[in-house]
Amino acid sequence: MGKIIVSGASGGFGHAAASKLLHMGCEVIALTRSPDKVADLAERGAEVRAADFDDLEGLTKAMEGGEKLLLISTLRVGERVEQHRNAVEAAKANGVKHVVYTSIVGGGIKDHPGVEQTDHYETERLIEESGLAYTHLRNSLYADAVATAMAIPALASGHKPENGGAGKVAMVARDDCVNVAVGVLTQDGHENKAYDVTGPEAMTIHQAVAMIADMAGKPIAVEDVDDEGMYQYFDSLGVARKASDIKPDGPIPWASEGMVTFGQSIREGFMDVVSDTVEKITGKKPQSLKSVLEANKGAWPQ
Numbered sequence: 001m002g003k004i005i006v007s008g009a010s011g012g013f014g015h016a017a018a019s020k021l022l023h024m025g026c027e028v029i030a031l032t033r034s035p036d037k038v039a040d041l042a043e044r045g046a047e048v049r050a051a052d053f054d055d056l057e058g059l060t061k062a063m064e065g066g067e068k069l070l071l072i073s074t075l076r077v078g079e080r081v082e083q084h085r086n087a088v089e090a091a092k093a094n095g096v097k098h099v100v101y102t103s104i105v106g107g108g109i110k111d112h113p114g115v116e117q118t119d120h121y122e123t124e125r126l127i128e129e130s131g132l133a134y135t136h137l138r139n140s141l142y143a144d145a146v147a148t149a150m151a152i153p154a155l156a157s158g159h160k161p162e163n164g165g166a167g168k169v170a171m172v173a174r175d176d177c178v179n180v181a182v183g184v185l186t187q188d189g190h191e192n193k194a195y196d197v198t199g200p201e202a203m204t205i206h207q208a209v210a211m212i213a214d215m216a217g218k219p220i221a222v223e224d225v226d227d228e229g230m231y232q233y234f235d236s237l238g239v240a241r242k243a244s245d246i247k248p249d250g251p252i253p254w255a256s257e258g259m260v261t262f263g264q265s266i267r268e269g270f271m272d273v274v275s276d277t278v279e280k281i282t283g284k285k286p287q288s289l290k291s292v293l294e295a296n297k298g299a300w301p302q
Contacts, residue, residue, distance in 0.1 A: 002067025003027040004185055005096070007087060009048070010037040013102065014072050016178045018046055024186060029066050031059075053083035060090040068098045068185055073123070077116055077258035079243045084123040088130050098133040098191060100184050102177070105140045105169075105196055106270045114265035116258050124194070135184050136194035141262075141271065143171040143199060143289045147296035150205075151212045154220045156301045161223045163230040164205040164266035170198035170274045171208065173287040183281040196275040200286045205266065208289060215293055216300055230260045 004021055008014035009030035015038065018030050022044045030041050031051035042048045051062035053074055063069070069091045074080040084101075091099060106112050107120035120138075127134045154160040180197050184190040206222050213220040225233070231241060234256035240246045243255045265271055278286035 005029045005066035005069045008072040056086045103136045114261045133191040140172040140198040143292035161233045163263035167266035168202035169271040170202040172199040179282045195277045
């Protein structure tokens with residue numbers, strides 16, 4: 001097997017994937033804007049290369065010698081398709097044969113309310129049009145995000161506004177998504193396919209929050225709001241509405257537009273998908289939301 005390029009290697013997903021690939025004896029090219037953050041991967045034999053998705057020339061040089069690319073979607077929701085285009089062009093220029101892309105449930109739907117899904121839809125199309133072999137991993141909402149980014153402020157305030165309504169989503173452990181990606185990169189037969197990657201059970205955000213409250217022994221009042229009410233909540237936290245309004249190096253690197261339209265897509269049923277992908281590719285059943293909550297409970301406010 002040739003060298004596997006892992007983008008975003010200093011991020012949680014990329015670092016975990018690179019680490020698992022190294023453990024399996026694979027040759028890894030780890031791309032990151034911050035090489036000092038992945039010194040541990042270099043010590044274990046990874047070729048760590050500095051790469052910036054906004055710099056096509058530098059990115060092309062960084063991908064030299066790779067056979068497969070794990071393309072982890074960048075964080076700039078609403079503006080990242082050009083970054084992904086650069087990555088695909090750099091891969092093609094280097095003769096990379098297979099691009100494994102971290103997409104999202106609903107990423108294959110053209111007219112989707114979520115700006116997240118719109119980004120992913122456009123990226124899936126440009127990968128397919130490149131002529132490279134592809135595998136789209138349409139990951140569901142991370143259970144880890146529910147256990148931290150959602151649970152901690154809700155427990156701290158005892159209150160959570162929500163625009164997802166009665167819509168359901170099968171929250172998935174990030175580690176299960178990483179294991180699926182590693183499986184696809186190291187097994188045969190996954191070329192030119194798209195997989196929904198989900199947890200074992202679809203539930204509403206109300207049900208998830210009730211589980212958090214029960215485990216913490218603290219009440220959390222969930223207030224159903226419309227999309228504008230959700231925007232106003234994020235406004236009160238100082239979150240920019242659009243990616244173009246994010247302050248460079250500011251305290252909040254994401255925009256509320258992605259979060260609000262994500263809630264809308266849950267409410268309208270676009271996220272109500274349960275698949276057996278995790279078990280089929282990894283041989284293990286997906287982790288439940290409850291088990292992920294248990295693993296993160298130590299970070300919750302007392």
